[in-house]
Amino acid sequence: MTAATQRPAFPFAALIGQAPLQQALLLAAIDPGLGGVLVSGPRGTAKSTAARALAELLPEGQLVNLPLGASEDRLIGTLDIETVLRDGSVRFSPGLLARAHRGVLYVDEVNLLPDALVDALLDAAASGVNTVERDGVSHSHDASFVLIGTMNPEEGELRPQLIDRFGLMVELQNCYEPRVREEIVKARLAFDLDPGGFRARHEQAQQRYVQRIRAAREALPQLAFDDTVHARVSALCIGAAVDGLRADLVMLRAARALAALEQAAAISAEHVDRVAEAVLVHRRHQRDPQQGDDARESGSKGSSSTAHDAAAASSESDWGYLPPERSATTQVKGVIPLSAKKR
Structure with missing residues (x-):
């Protein structure tokens, strides 16, 4: 899509009722090393609108979308091994991570993305560097970007190992407060009717956000x-x-x-x-509440209890085994022995 035909983005300053989301996105813009923002919520809660709005506030203003069907080569880039073998030089074909440098990499429905791609995304987002290795040849380039992943929990969850690697997470809910709901709808209708005029009314607030991000960095x-x-x-x-x-x-x-x-x-x-x-x-x-009680008790003990603790540890060296107990016995009838042939 060219710049001439690209639809203007809804202003970040005009978002209504999204204070936690706006704060998380601004923090990730100031320090991309946080590892990105995961936005969870039902359809129609302005997840993608907020991601596009943030991109306009960054120096490059670049928003890169990662489609669900993208291959790993398209994401991280590829190395031309034939050129390496023939000329001894590395020819690198940049991927989406290179394009997103200093901008926003947006992944809609990140919970439906293959785990291998999510791993590569999160590695680059946390380190700011993308490394491509193929057949013993390695190439690295800067990849400092704000990672924004959105998901609808009704369509499945991310694995715990992956969701933990997102730096921040915001859970959006449907708005059932009449006044706020009306303000959101009025703002959206005004933007759809006259995008240029709507954006002009929020231009000063937008510039203040740009200046705040620059000063914070x-x-x-x-x-x-x-x-x-x-x-x-x-x-x-x-x-x-x-x-x-x-x-x-x-x-x-x-x-x-x-x-x-x-x-x-x-x-x-x-x-x-x-x-x-x-x-x-x-x-x-x-x-477990018991774990908290044990931790507080152990933390409150001074050095005078060291000898007692050592003695207790010594006496419990067989931890995990129950002490022997007597068991009742019952008299049984005599057993007729088998003949030698049946043994």
């Missing part, structure tokens, strides 16, 4: 994490019983991006609390 490296922030992140992740440490790392980076977006002088525990739900909603597990 510049401020990002200057913000450091103090012990208070680390403690808050650890407490939230332990309370959610997450697997591994990915949630801790993503939460810290998301809190830093939010602080940068607001031009704060430092990262605070409040920033952590405001990004926690998007980090934990797809990683949270039910926790």
